[in-house]
Amino acid sequence: MAKPLPLLTNPAPERRDAARNREALMSAATALVAEVGVRGVTMDALACRAGVGKGTVFRRFGSREGLMAALLNHSETEWQAAVMGGPPPLGPGAPPLERLLAFGESRMLLNLRHAELIEAAGNPGARSVAAVSFTTMHVRYLLGQLRVEGDLGYLATALIAPLEIIVLREQVEPGSAPIDRLVAGWSDLTRRVVGMT
Amino acid sequence: MAKPLPLLTNPAPERRDAARNREALMSAATALVAEVGVRGVTMDALACRAGVGKGTVFRRFGSREGLMAALLNHSETEWQAAVMGGPPPLGPGAPPLERLLAFGESRMLLNLRHAELIEAAGNPGARSVAAVSFTTMHVRYLLGQLRVEGDLGYLATALIAPLEIIVLREQVEPGSAPIDRLVAGWSDLTRRVVGMT
Numbered sequence: 241m242a243k244p245l246p247l248l249t250n251p252a253p254e255r256r257d258a259a260r261n262r263e264a265l266m267s268a269a270t271a272l273v274a275e276v277g278v279r280g281v282t283m284d285a286l287a288c289r290a291g292v293g294k295g296t297v298f299r300r301f302g303s304r305e306g307l308m309a310a311l312l313n314h315s316e317t318e319w320q321a322a323v324m325g326g327p328p329p330l331g332p333g334a335p336p337l338e339r340l341l342a343f344g345e346s347r348m349l350l351n352l353r354h355a356e357l358i359e360a361a362g363n364p365g366a367r368s369v370a371a372v373s374f375t376t377m378h379v380r381y382l383l384g385q386l387r388v389e390g391d392l393g394y395l396a397t398a399l400i401a402p403l404e405i406i407v408l409r410e411q412v413e414p415g416s417a418p419i420d421r422l423v424a425g426w427s428d429l430t431r432r433v434v435g436m437t
Numbered sequence: 438m439a440k441p442l443p444l445l446t447n448p449a450p451e452r453r454d455a456a457r458n459r460e461a462l463m464s465a466a467t468a469l470v471a472e473v474g475v476r477g478v479t480m481d482a483l484a485c486r487a488g489v490g491k492g493t494v495f496r497r498f499g500s501r502e503g504l505m506a507a508l509l510n511h512s513e514t515e516w517q518a519a520v521m522g523g524p525p526p527l528g529p530g531a532p533p534l535e536r537l538l539a540f541g542e543s544r545m546l547l548n549l550r551h552a553e554l555i556e557a558a559g560n561p562g563a564r565s566v567a568a569v570s571f572t573t574m575h576v577r578y579l580l581g582q583l584r585v586e587g588d589l590g591y592l593a594t595a596l597i598a599p600l601e602i603i604v605l606r607e608q609v610e611p612g613s614a615p616i617d618r619l620v621a622g623w624s625d626l627t628r629r630v631v632g633m634t
Contacts, residue, residue, distance in 0.1 A: 394621075394626070402595040
């Protein structure tokens, strides 16, 4: 007769614990980034902040790069939730042009914040396919709401392209363009595409 | 008394020879890419094609990656010359909207061709700063010719962004969008931005 499999007899409480621990670690890591910046976040500092052993942090994330990848994923998920069900104008409830302009500004700031995390995750040129398809779908939906005619898939891609970090970096890093100018530029671009200038 | 420096006494013929050799190698390499594709180009095949020793090819380019970087640079330079002084509508002589639309299609095709070279040059995420500033300047100039008002620098960047290989790759590689659709999409985008729909 086979032995009973203890892990399968009562898995729920353990999994719930694991989820709670993970959530607590992510909150501590997010708070740490806000306080000391991405560069200041070490596995030691996170263990200390979350009140767990360093071994726990390493078991959970594997490495500092793994932690950065988890933070990136967590932040992207929270942002998508805000777009889908958060307060307007980013979330539902505002007129579609307002939502679209709020989306552009919010995504631009998110991409700039994520740039450091992406680099720290050891993946400098990375572009998340899931994130791209979510943003494309959302912009396409709003263009439809605005009764724009044409190849909405292409127009959505074209509106998202200048928000990409690879494009933003050249505009921001030489210290040439303040964020306000980029936000205003994108709004103007969008109004032209939508035909509401 | 110091010895005479033979290289400085009569440098011109040598340099001219070197330039001719380099040009001959680049022509052979370009022809080879056209025939067998980037993947088929080896240092051996190039030496054979150009009728020189393999050692000469290695001394000139250092490595296969070096050869790919040289090919990239050569192709970019030729394309910029065609924009500045080649036949219309890409070159001067056509009305500015025609030139702008010709620029978009031509740059899109160039970026798709360059994608393989960039990868073979060992620099998959690379974006040449010089190429970006040339294309931005050119689009900005044409927007000015078209009497577009607004932040022309931002609009130029926004029009160039969807032509970037990082964006094109997602549209082309899953086999979803034929080039014709991307060219038509970019033309529509540009007409909206310029206000000539």
